Amino acid sequence: MEELIYFFLLALLAEILGTVGGFGSSMLFVPIAGLFMDFHSVLGITALFHVASNITKIAFFRKGFDKKLVLSMGIPAVLLVIVGAYFSSLFRSDVLEFLLAIFLILLSAALLLFPQLKLKATQGNAIGSGMLSGIIAGMLGTGGAIRGIALTVFHLKTEVFIATSAMIDLGVDLSRSVVYVLEGYVHRKEMLLIPMLLVASVVGTYTGKRILEKLSEEQFRKIVLVLVLFTGLFTLGRWVAVNV
Numbered sequence: 001m002e003e004l005i006y007f008f009l010l011a012l013l014a015e016i017l018g019t020v021g022g023f024g025s026s027m028l029f030v031p032i033a034g035l036f037m038d039f040h041s042v043l044g045i046t047a048l049f050h051v052a053s054n055i056t057k058i059a060f061f062r063k064g065f066d067k068k069l070v071l072s073m074g075i076p077a078v079l080l081v082i083v084g085a086y087f088s089s090l091f092r093s094d095v096l097e098f099l100l101a102i103f104l105i106l107l108s109a110a111l112l113l114f115p116q117l118k119l120k121a122t123q124g125n126a127i128g129s130g131m132l133s134g135i136i137a138g139m140l141g142t143g144g145a146i147r148g149i150a151l152t153v154f155h156l157k158t159e160v161f162i163a164t165s166a167m168i169d170l171g172v173d174l175s176r177s178v179v180y181v182l183e184g185y186v187h188r189k190e191m192l193l194i195p196m197l198l199v200a201s202v203v204g205t206y207t208g209k210r211i212l213e214k215l216s217e218e219q220f221r222k223i224v225l226v227l228v229l230f231t232g233l234f235t236l237g238r239w240v241a242v243n244v
Contacts, residue, residue, distance in 0.1 A: 003036065004196070007032075007033075007036055007193070007196075008196050008199075008200060010032045011025070011029060011032065011033075011049070011196075011197055011200040011204075012200040012203060012204050013028070013204075014028035014029040014032055014204070015029075015053060015200050015201055015203075015204025015205060015208070016204045016207050016208045016211070017208070017227055018053070018144070018204075018208070019057065019162070019204060019205050019207075019208025019209065019211075019212070020208045020211050020212060020215075020223060020227070021148060021223060021224050021227040021228070022148055022151070022158070022161050022162045022165055022220070022224055024050060024053060024054065024057075024144040024165065024166065024169050025049070025050065025053050025201075025204070026046050026049075026050045026053075026137070026141060026142040026144055026169075027142045027144045027145050027148075027227075027228075027231050028227075028231060028234075029046055029049065029050075029142075030042055030046055030140065030141040030142045031231075031234055031235055031238050033045060033046060034238065037190070039093050040088075040089070040180075040183075040184075040185045041185060041186075041187060041190055042141055043085075043088060043141045043176075043180055043185050044177075044180040044181070044185035044186035044187070044190060045186070045190045045193060045197075046141045046142070047141070047173050047176050047177040047180055048173075048177055048186065048190075048191075048194060048197075049194075049197040049200075049201065050169065050173040051170065051173045051174060051177060052194075052197065052198050052201045053201040053204075053205065054166040054167075054169045054170040054173060055170065056201045056202050056205045057162055057163070057165075057166035057205055058163060058166050058167065058170070060205050060206065060209050061159045061162045061163040061166070061209070062163065063159045063160070063163070064159070064160055064163060065160055065163035065164040065166075065167050066154070066156060066160055066164045069126055069151070069154065069156075069164050069168075070164055070167045070168055072123055072126040072127055072130065073126045073127065073129060073130035073133075073147065073150070073151075073168055074130060074167065074168040074171050074172075075130070076127050076128075076130035076131040076134060077130040077131065077133055077134035077137070077143070077147070077168055077171070077172050078134065078171045078172055078175050079131075079134065080130075080131045080132075080134030080135040080138065081134040081135065081137050081138040081143075081172045081175050081176045082138065082175050082176065082179060083134075083135060083138060084134065084135040084136065084137060084138020084139040084176075085138035085139070085175075085176040085179035085180060085183070086138075086179060086183075087138070087139060088138060088139045088140075088183075089183065091139065093139075093140070094239065094242070094243055096136075096139055096140055097140060097235060097238075097239050098236070098239050098243075100136060100140055100232075100235060101232050101233075101235035101236035101239060102232070102236070103232075104145050104228055104229070104231060104232030104235070105229060105232035105233060105236065107149060107228075108145075108149065108225045108226075108228040108229040108232060109229055111149065111225050112222070112225050112226070112229065120153065121153045121154045121155070125150060125153070126150065126154075129146055129147060129149075129150035130147070130150075130168070132146050133146040133147040133150070133172075134172060137172055137176065138176050138179070143172070144165070144169065145228045145231060145232075147165060147168065147169075148165065148224050148228060149224070149225070149228060151164065151165060152221050152224055152225070155217075157217070158212055158215070158217060158220050161220075162212075
């Protein structure tokens with residue numbers, strides 16, 4: 001029971017921070033869930049949790065989303081997440097986790113220290129970031145950080161940013177959930193956690209929305225990058241603890 005309480009509180013924290021950061025809870029939830037279960041079970045439970053999380057975000061931030069970005073970033077993400085999900089059992093997850101951590105740390109730190117080093121808001125960058133975030137989401141369970149960084153360059157309003165990210169992520173999570181179920185990553189004991197995670201998604205999204213109401217657009221952008229940097233450092237620290 002004590003472990004379940006810790007799990008719920010950490011999932012709630014991941015949902016709040018994921019909402020405030022605009023990229024969803026999976027980026028923080030994956031390393032948290034890894035403390036309680038094996039890697040493939042983490043992939044399965046994260047995808048199911050994130051489906052509920054994204055539906056909740058779309059409901060709370062329903063003022064609109066950028067249809068062009070949903071298509072240009074979302075379609076490649078959905079196609080590549082299926083590929084990544086199928087290949088998730090073929091590659092060493094520890095190597096991929098290390099590379100992801102280094103990538104997130106370097107990219108977010110560079111954009112924080114040198115704000116002038118912005119990606120260009122082009123169709124090509126939208127498609128490329130969608131592909132990259134999709135395949136990483138399929139293989140590691142989270143690609144929201146890459147999508148979050150890419151979306152910041154399009155200067156969307158906070159509500160539109162979150163709704164757009166959630167729409168893309170919903171397609172990604174529904175697609176990989178099917179693959180994970182077929183691959184046997186979802187077990188009965190993890191399914192029993194779904195009601196708890198549904199509560200975390202609703203309470204966490206609502207709390208995150210209230211926090212966002214007090215932030216400016218520039219503060220929101222910086223929070224996105226800081227949370228990406230934090231996640232990279234957390235992921236790297238977890239990798240070191242397990243592999244060194």
